[in-house]
Amino acid sequence: MALKTILKQSRYAPLTPLVRLHNLLADVLVPSACPVCYQPVGNDDGLCAPCWQDIEFITGPVCRRTGLPMPVDLGAETICPLARAQPPRYDKARAAFAYNGSGSALIKRMKFGDRPELAALLARLIHARLPEMLPRHALLVPVPLHRRRLVWRRFNQAAESCRHLAALSGQSMAENVVARIRPTAQQIGLSRAGRKRNLRGAFAVPQSQQHRLKGRAVVLVDDVLTTGATVEALTRILRRAGAAPIYVVTAARVVLPERV
Numbered sequence: 001m002a003l004k005t006i007l008k009q010s011r012y013a014p015l016t017p018l019v020r021l022h023n024l025l026a027d028v029l030v031p032s033a034c035p036v037c038y039q040p041v042g043n044d045d046g047l048c049a050p051c052w053q054d055i056e057f058i059t060g061p062v063c064r065r066t067g068l069p070m071p072v073d074l075g076a077e078t079i080c081p082l083a084r085a086q087p088p089r090y091d092k093a094r095a096a097f098a099y100n101g102s103g104s105a106l107i108k109r110m111k112f113g114d115r116p117e118l119a120a121l122l123a124r125l126i127h128a129r130l131p132e133m134l135p136r137h138a139l140l141v142p143v144p145l146h147r148r149r150l151v152w153r154r155f156n157q158a159a160e161s162c163r164h165l166a167a168l169s170g171q172s173m174a175e176n177v178v179a180r181i182r183p184t185a186q187q188i189g190l191s192r193a194g195r196k197r198n199l200r201g202a203f204a205v206p207q208s209q210q211h212r213l214k215g216r217a218v219v220l221v222d223d224v225l226t227t228g229a230t231v232e233a234l235t236r237i238l239r240r241a242g243a244a245p246i247y248v249v250t251a252a253r254v255v256l257p258e259r260v
Helices: 003-007 017-029 049-053 081-085 101-112 116-129 147-153 157-169 192-198 207-212 229-240
Strands: 092-098 139-142 218-225 246-253
Touching: 049 101, 092 101, 092 116, 101 116, 101 157, 101 218, 101 246, 116 157, 116 246, 139 157, 157 218, 218 229, 229 246
Parallel strands: 092 246, 139 218, 218 246
Antiparallel strands: none
């Protein structure tokens, strides 16, 4: 965790004079810095101007199913070749920005640099840019980690982003409706087929949670969408429990997953 975050743990407590003095000392001792390049910035939860400009936001035409950027908008026929050849199980997926440059650096800093507080920034970007993916009365479900991975990493980055996104949107978050029951190898470096094999039998909906999913719209929340193997596996389990429709929102996505 970042030193300044540790020093300002009490910022969510009532702003008593002692807390104000504590936070003022933290600002003096550790000035705010961009989480990507560590250059000074004006607040605790923002990027510097160059890093912000380096984020490749997905704004143009996208595949109606997977959210991959497309060269032209063909209306209902704007479907990428990958989705035509292998239609995804989920109904629709969208991401705020492409997984490259400052965008990928920001996510790696949160995920592998022990910076869970950066999930608040990612949630704000999702909420601001993908409001159509958060229908009323939907259940927000973070992609779960196995308990062993959770102990090692200390936090679930998807759950942290989902928690902030639920607060921003006023939706309900359901962290326990699906569980990762089998530990899996790291997905990094695996092919699309290898990722699917790796996730076989990895998820389950506890019997006690199935009533929460029947006939309910679900929004799966994660940090990055790569080949989609993880959310495909989760969608299969959620549909068996009666959830529909099922959407996927992520902060970032790999733009050319067929090359992964």
